[in-house]
Amino acid sequence: MERSGVFGLVILATEGVNGTVAGAEASISEIQDFIREVAGGVRFKDSISDVRPFKRVSVDVRAEIVGLKRPDLVPEKDDDHHLSAEEWHAWVTGANPPLVIDTRNDYELRTGKFRNAVDPGLKSFSDWGRYLDEAALPQEAPVLIYCTGGIRCEKAILEMRSRGFERVYQLRDGILGYLEKYPDGAFEGECFVFDDRVTVGPELTPTGNFGVCPGCGLPSDAKKSCLQCGNAFFLCAECEGTWPQACSKACRDRVLHRMRATAREAS
Ligand SMILES: [Zn+2]
Ligand SMILES: [Zn+2]
Numbered sequence: 001m002e003r004s005g006v007f008g009l010v011i012l013a014t015e016g017v018n019g020t021v022a023g024a025e026a027s028i029s030e031i032q033d034f035i036r037e038v039a040g041g042v043r044f045k046d047s048i049s050d051v052r053p054f055k056r057v058s059v060d061v062r063a064e065i066v067g068l069k070r071p072d073l074v075p076e077k078d079d080d081h082h083l084s085a086e087e088w089h090a091w092v093t094g095a096n097p098p099l100v101i102d103t104r105n106d107y108e109l110r111t112g113k114f115r116n117a118v119d120p121g122l123k124s125f126s127d128w129g130r131y132l133d134e135a136a137l138p139q140e141a142p143v144l145i146y147c148t149g150g151i152r153c154e155k156a157i158l159e160m161r162s163r164g165f166e167r168v169y170q171l172r173d174g175i176l177g178y179l180e181k182y183p184d185g186a187f188e189g190e191c192f193v194f195d196d197r198v199t200v201g202p203e204l205t206p207t208g209n210f211g212v213c214p215g216c217g218l219p220s221d222a223k224k225s226c227l228q229c230g231n232a233f234f235l236c237a238e239c240e241g242t243w244p245q246a247c248s249k250a251c252r253d254r255v256l257h258r259m260r261a262t263a264r265e266a267s
Pocket of ligand 2: 228229230247
């Protein structure tokens with residue numbers, strides 16, 4: 001990655017390889033060839049960015065690809081519980097749409113989700129098991145689950161099946177794979193992504209409609225202008241009362257300093 005100017009994060013575990021990386025098209029295909037060579041049947045999902053959305057190169061070796069804290073649950077190689085984008089689309093837009101659950105963390109749903117999807121309110125993925133225990137979902141009816149790129153669901157589905165759910169299906173390649181086929185389908189809003197683009201729209205390109213709130217680091221679509229430097233930024237409703245209209249920690253400190261000075265003059 002360093003040699004070919006590719007940036008991003010790759011996670012290695014005994015159960016597989018997962019990562020998001022960015023670079024020039026030629027460098028990306030070079031990296032893809034390399035990963036195919038060492039890891040075999042890897043699925044790649046492409047999206048476009050004009051700017052480099054990562055600042056670092058990192059490769060982490062972890063016990064699990066996604067932190068379910070259940071390293072004992074290992075995805076099967078030949079699993080038939082995947083739905084293609086076409087099958088998924090037919091189910092969710094059909095006459096009797098089944099229960100659809102979004103397995104992402106709650107803040108990721110702020111920017112968009114599938115129409116009528118249930119938000120289990122997860123703060124982290126390790127809450128998934130507790131949610132299943134408390135929600136008491138019907139086990140006879142089919143349940144559809146999805147996430148950003150289909151990786152988290154590889155684990156989420158195992159957790160469900162270990163609890164007796166037989167008719168649970170996951171969206172292969174996640175929202176990103178679905179949008180590739182159905183940009184105007186059943187996914188509403190924008191898809192949160194874990195890099196500087198924050199979200200991608202239906203065409204899988206960054207829209208600039210969302211930014212990361214400097215107060216909490218979560219996505220927001222409320223655009224403001226920084227009182228210190230004049231730059232545009234996004235401040236979420238939760239932070240509105242506790243964080244001044246400032247785009248960064250440095251600007252916040254200067255704004256607060258000025259506000260205190262003005263208050264002293266006034267008193
Ligand atoms: Zn905030
Ligand atoms: Zn500023």
